[in-house]
Amino acid sequence: MKTRSPAARARLWTIVPVLLLAFGFVFAAPWLKSTVGPTTLALAAAALAVMVMGYANLVAYRYEAGLDEVQRAGASFATKWGTSAGQVAFVVLMMLPPVRDWAISTVTGLVGAADNGATAIAFIFFGFCGVVLLQTVGTLVVSVLWFKSKQ
Amino acid sequence: MKNRIHVLRAERGWSQAQLAEIVGVSRNSINSIENGKFDPSLPLAFSIADAFGLRIEDVFLREDASSSRLA
Numbered sequence: 001m002k003t004r005s006p007a008a009r010a011r012l013w014t015i016v017p018v019l020l021l022a023f024g025f026v027f028a029a030p031w032l033k034s035t036v037g038p039t040t041l042a043l044a045a046a047a048l049a050v051m052v053m054g055y056a057n058l059v060a061y062r063y064e065a066g067l068d069e070v071q072r073a074g075a076s077f078a079t080k081w082g083t084s085a086g087q088v089a090f091v092v093l094m095m096l097p098p099v100r101d102w103a104i105s106t107v108t109g110l111v112g113a114a115d116n117g118a119t120a121i122a123f124i125f126f127g128f129c130g131v132v133l134l135q136t137v138g139t140l141v142v143s144v145l146w147f148k149s150k151q
Numbered sequence: 152m153k154n155r156i157h158v159l160r161a162e163r164g165w166s167q168a169q170l171a172e173i174v175g176v177s178r179n180s181i182n183s184i185e186n187g188k189f190d191p192s193l194p195l196a197f198s199i200a201d202a203f204g205l206r207i208e209d210v211f212l213r214e215d216a217s218s219s220r221l222a
Binding site: 068069070071073147149150151 | 175176177179180182183184186188189191192195
């Protein structure tokens with residue numbers, strides 16, 4: 001049987017459940033909206049965000065415990081600069097009119113523009129997801145660059 | 152910081168993976184240290200020296216010994 005490295009296992013155990021949850025939520029959103037209402041839908045989204053964050057922290061903790069000092073230095077450097085780069089990338093992306101319009105139409109399409117409170121919570125949830133996603137991408141890119149520079 | 156890991160490995164016929172297994176780090180980490188791209192901590196430097204059965208100063212060398220006031 002093919003064995004995976006700790007990094008590959010961590011990526012697998014992080015990405016697969018998070019993707020399943022995210023896609024499950026997006027597909028279930030119309031049904032949730034029609035049955036429980038937009039406010040409960042938005043609260044479910046917020047709870048999902050907290051759960052994903054906690055799960056990601058748990059996987060990161062378990063992953064870091066198996067690293068040696070060189071890998072830990074790389075992970076620390078990548079986290080430091082990758083998260084900052086992800087935040088900046090999110091702000092820059094949101095300043096681009098096509099991306100901003102797409103985000104607004106997606107969220108209002110899911111929750112509806114009638115309920116301002118639910119729409120605001122949905123915007124916060126999807127904004128949070130966007131920041132975390134870009135931080136993850138930024139961390140992965142910086143991590144790859146760091147390890148390439150050390151070879 | 153310079154080191155003689157490549158030479159010492161060659162003398163013993165060890166691969167980077169073998170040394171990594173003895174020391175308890177990844178092969179990539181040994182590669183980074185061997186190429187001088189990463190300076191190991193003292194405990195890891197001692198572990199590497201122990202793996203070769205040498206003193207730490209026989210494995211790791213100062214980059215520019217003449218610049219040290221203690222030299």
